[in-house]
Amino acid sequence: MPLLQVSQLNIALPTPRGLAQAVRGLDFTLERGETLGLIGESGCGKSLTALALMGLLPERARASGSIRLDGQELLGLPDAALCRIRGQRMAMVFQEPMTALNPLHRIGDQVAEPLRLHSGLGRAQARGQAQALLERVGIANAAQRMDAYPHQFSGGQRQRITIAMALACGPDLLIADEPTTALDVTLQQQILALIAELVAERQMALILISHDLGVIAQNVDRMLVMYGGSVVERGATASVFSALAHPYTRGLLAARPQMAPVAPTGQRPRLATIAGTVPELADLPSGCPFAGRCAFTLPTCHTTPPPAVQVTGDHVAYCLRPEAMAPALGSALGTAPIAPGLIAASAQPARARGRFDARNTPASDPPLLQVCALARSYPLARQHLFAPRSQLHALQGVDFVVRAGRSVGIVGESGSGKSTLARLVMALDTPSAGSVQLLGQDLHALPAQALRQARRDMQMVFQDPYGSLDPRQRIERIVTEPLQALGTASRAEQRAQAAAVLAQVGLRSSDLDKYPHEFSGGQRQRIAIARALITRPRLIVADEPVSALDVSVQAQVLNLMQDLQQQCGVTYLLISHDLAVVNHLCDEVLVLYQGRIVERGAPGDLFQNAQHPYTRTLVDAVPRIAPGYIHARRMAVPMV
Amino acid sequence: MGLFLLKRFATLLGTLAAASVVVFAVLEILPGNAAQTLMGADADPEAVAQLSAQLGLDQPALHRYGQWISGLVQGDMGESHAYGTPVLELVQERLALTVPLALLAMALATVLALAAGVYAASRHNRLGDVGVMALAQLGIAIPNFWFAILLILLFSVQLQWFAAGGFPGWSEDSGGGLWPGLKALLLPAVSLAVVQAAILARTTRSAVLEVLREDFVRTARAKGLGQRAALWRHVLRNAMVPVVTVMGLQFANLLAGTIVVENVFYLPGLGRLIFQSIANRDLIVVRNCVMLLAAMVIAVNFVVDLCYGAIDPRVQARDL
């Protein structure tokens, strides 16, 4: 008997527009010790599935079908009975380690809680076991830290604590819902490794949920690809990646920017994109959920549910026209743009580091942006009343030069000072030391009026497409904001210019009179880019411009940025924690670590031959999809 | 933690000092004079002037302010012009009514509100919730003095269970005692508590709902805690932070309410003392009472800050 058997699981949610089928007809089984990956873009029903398994669906949600754990039907079981199963037989790790722990309870007690609940242990005993668990998941000094509160731990440590909590009663099934999405790549690597280790050690079954193909590829035996609430492709990880059969899965893979180096002179490759955005669940067609965005649809696609088509063994795709994909079948992993890049990269000779450094290369033209010995520190809270105020050095002695037309990427983990640097470059914050010169003018020394004029040449794009557009202004006002501040053009001229840039970013002039909430995330990011473009700036500072977007949308935005660079010759200062994005778009990379630049160079070189140990961990931690990186059954620890 | 408290304490003292200046200055402008009021219309002007001098009303304002403050620091509030007794004594007597009244009301309100709020939250959007919240809306909308009048109409005029007003005192020899005293405070406390309970119930409900949405509650449920257990062990304490905040903020309103309700029930409390004393131009009493009320509000808010510390360990980290 399989450990878990899910059949025909449907989850419906009431929405203002009627009942939305968030999950439809989900079937899968899971054996003891087996690992299953669930992948899909935001909103496709992954979390709801996980919650349904735990019996923790939101009250309004209606689930039907069957979920059997060791043959016992869980759907419809009274809560009291479910309580005995939750935490004991199956446990869950959530996405946000910052909020998954009760801020008011000591972590020792929180880890001990399931033990006391299910094993009937006394307080002392439970705490003893909790301490052992904490040690096992790698909390140093577990004995002393039992009585600490969650806020006294870092994000990675907190995720370890939640894992300890989930493992406390030795469950048979562990569900991890995007356990690493909120963490830095380096931490992600460690946590995934820890989970894999523990799963292997305790012979647990694992359901790993992620939106990142790389994570799934490296960590699970079998995978389910979900789209719009349904499974579109399933199978053993290795066989799926050896022959991606569904247009959506292929699109996802192709949309991922690669870590492969780009030819120094050649045209940068464009990413493949999936047109459109993830649809609203309430509006799904009765046929294939992907039909609206698919390049290979037939009229029947929109009306008939796609049949299951067996590709190989247990590898199944749900598509009406698998033959359209046929040319690609069987060679998914072997053809561009996945593996060849990697192979080509390894063949490339390493170039001298620092080639793009302005101080080393004789300058033919004046630098567009020159940052000298830039530093910024923030005062920290006093430890006690008479203690001197210590400083947090968010940025220290940062030097770099950006030449016109050459984009520079900045990478680093959370808190390394990336956003601080962006703010200083944009003269939105005052440096503690150093200077920022745009076209030879020291921005921080300019009088207010001159600074306003100088801003014409530099604009900014932000990470959060929801937060960076004023929800109470029409698109026209938003896009023309830089012009309003300059105060040169008339209202009509401004509108005309706004219509022009909107066209440039692929929106219509009729969109000018709408409000931001009427657009999807990707569209909003286009609007933000249009706003940055309207003054024809030379430099665009983009702080994590795509990290809030789904892969398919991210590819659209990255392509747009690339096109604009070719058309208008803008230069990007691109900030990202995603090395692949930087690699894809930039000519030079600066690695920021604890406020200092620890390494710089062309992305290809840097990622091949990282010198600084930090850069190396960063590079190694990037989940990849390539032969040798793909998880094979019973191979618990990925080869690194 | 120490630093946090020290800072709060310094602000507290500063606020009190500022309050004393404002109170003194405002009362200085008050038209009328205690001596004249005490002597009545047909008194001789000479006698009035004599009394003014005796009461020290002819001294310059700054001098009197200094005297007042230096007295306060030593725990001496001066002597009431009207009663001729030390203000401290007078105030103590009145506090013996106002403080129990406020505490009784607060206790009633808290018990009622927590029960109603948690109940409503646990029945979110169901009949119980809607009913309790409708009642709460009503409770907020009803002026406390009107509710007091209605209570009198019902319990004193119709049913004659309670006295319509007045306070027999806590001591047996003046015809009072613990039970008669409490009985006299019951209706006033209820009329005060209703509004507070309604406000607190709403706060509790939304705080509980807010916390119920938090990830850690889901975590707790995933551990196998039942709905109820999760509520008690994880939700309530977290929800207490906003509830305690609102309780602190509401305390000022509760005191304000006692002023009005004391007038409805003719209770000899601090509020009515202030009222009477303003009428009598017994400014020294007004001054001290107002300061005392302000100090109580400030102190309660200080206690609320202490409660944060006790409830939420993160407060200690948030020193700045």
Next chain:
Amino acid sequence: QNKKDTVVLALTLEPPGLDPTAGAASAIGEIVHYNIFETLTKINADGSVSPLLAESWEVSPDLRTTTLRLRKGVKFQNGVPFTAAAVKFSFDRAGGDKSTNKDKRTFASLTTQVVDDHTVVIINKDIDPDFLFVLGQATAIIVEPQSAATNATKPVGTGPYKLSHWSKGASITLEQWAGFRNPGALRIRRATFRFISDPAAQVAALLAGDIDAFPRVTPRSVAQFKANPRFQVVVSGSRAKTILAINHARKPLNDVRVRRAIAAAIDRKAVIDGGGDGYGIAIGSHYVPGAFGYVDTTGINPYDLDKAQKLMAEAGVKLPLELTMTLPPPPYARQGGEVIAAQLAKIGIHVKLQNVEWAQWLSATYGRKQYDLTLISHVEPFDLGNFAKPDYYWGYQSPQFNALFEQIKTAARPSDRARLLGDAQRLLAEDAAHAFLYQPQWVTVADKRLKGLWKDMPIFVNDLSALHWS
């Protein structure tokens, strides 16, 4: 069942202290007068005077010298014997420089001589036919020199009761003093005075049986007690005069026609109904029925709207005339003010009502004379003299009245006095010095079984020694 020997009385206002020589509030006397403190003479319910601390007296024919023989064997509550020295001390103190006695001026014109331990002679600079009445008022209490300064909080007198407990803002309890000279006459052992100013609370407390008697209760809700067999309702006349005082110093109120118009525009019956809740007797001048020499002057300026309008027209006042009416806190003023404002509106006088605290009334209205009209009850028994005071807050100036009052003061023969008083009353009514409204009646609601309540109240006292349960 034992005979009940305690009584709970209620007063509208709490006294600010317990020394009637240091404050004017009538509530002081209502508690301590004749109970804790005693005077040389005792004023009775009918206004007559009988011996108290003085056993007998002789008045010289010119009314200036009074010789009193004092009661022997009387002690103060602190054990000090009562002698002529205490009398001299008390009166000298009341008239002395440091005195804060309400009647300071009266006492300042007295010279007290000690003849022996139990005889005093009092020489009065002014002639006062009511001098023995004055000696019976609360301001004339006899105090003991050592304890005099602390009487406000720790009263020491010669009376039958002593202060037991004062819970400020709520009640005062008096206890029988064991050392009283004639303990057998007292049938009430303990008396509690509770303070309830809200009319509704007064009713509720009476109904609930919380209080046994409420002298001078707010008359709003007396009707239901009349019908209730548990209660007795005593309505007594007073010496008070509720008037709409007019500021003669202001235009156009200095014009007698305007004042007459105002008087004629007021329907006294409605004012008594709306302001006095029906308990009042209309008056036409500053004098009340029952007082010596009263004449009915209500016919001089009767209610007549046409006449009032004509008078206003005659005076050439531009209408509407804007006036403010200052109203002190008691219900008679606040309610009566609204009624009068509505009545005056009918002859084109727009009255703006201004509610004030006593403190403001005393400082602004009474002290600085900043008012047009004010509704007020003058409770002093004999205060016609105020019309002769040039700087009194009314601003009334009449040489004719001044001359008349001079004659009244010196007239020793009662018949002369009566005639002169009648002339004075008529003069004030003709002048429409104020709009004289009514003589309020005091209503006492008490338990039916409580006996010994005063029928009439020339002064405000609650004589506990007279009370007993049937």
Next chain:
Amino acid sequence: MPPHPPPLPATSAPHAAPGWLARALHHRSFALGAVLVALLLACAALSLVWTPWSPYAMDLPAKLQAPSAQHWLGTDAFGRDVASLLLVGARNSLVVGAIAVGIGLSVGTVLGLWAAAQRGWVEEITMRLCDFTFAFPAILSAIMLTAVWGAGIGNAIIAIGIFNIPTFARVTRASANAVWARDFILAARACGKGRLRTTLEHVLPNIAPVLVVQATVQFAIAILAEAALSYLGLGTQPPAPSWGRMLSEAQTLMFQAPLLAVWPGVAIALAVLGLNLLGDGLRDLLDPRLSRQR
């Protein structure tokens, strides 16, 4: 086959669109609140042109009558028509609320916006001042102020208005700070807009819903405060009708005419209830989080 053009989501304007209205009408508490407030406004407006009787006309013989065909809600101690008094009282309450909220809204919002824009010591001082005013129970301060300046409706309004200032300042500052932390503010600043312009163009429109909600709530509180002050005799002066004063008069007549103590209280409670429900409804309806969910 060519890829499909990106599907454009269904459009709906955020304000005044049919969607909003429909949502508003379906919002139970908003609809009930709107009806009650409309009723209040209607009563006040009606009292300007018509009342069953003159609210000032006394008829002493007809005092304390029970409700009847002539006097729908009976008469008071002076024989005045209670229904007429209530109608005029509505006007009184509205005027007090409007002015008091106006004072608090204008001054408080400016202070709060300034504090949020300037941060640092400006914010510190403003907020300390607010804390300071919160230390005095508002009624107490109103009692003191009216004692100084004399009881009267004008002074009562000012006293209530002054105590609205810190409330609005706090709310404004808190929500303005949240807005200042958003990225679009950074974007505006990156365009070279100054603090003032940013405040006017971005912060104010974004916190407007919060202010509207707060204003309705404060309006309700102002009505309650005026009633309490008038009850204590410190607010509206006779003969101007006021609900609070009617209650204090009724209390003295509780035994003869208990109904008199009911009507004004019901009026106050309904007005306050309406405003609070309206505020709650607006809070939901104007919530940008909800309007984002298409």
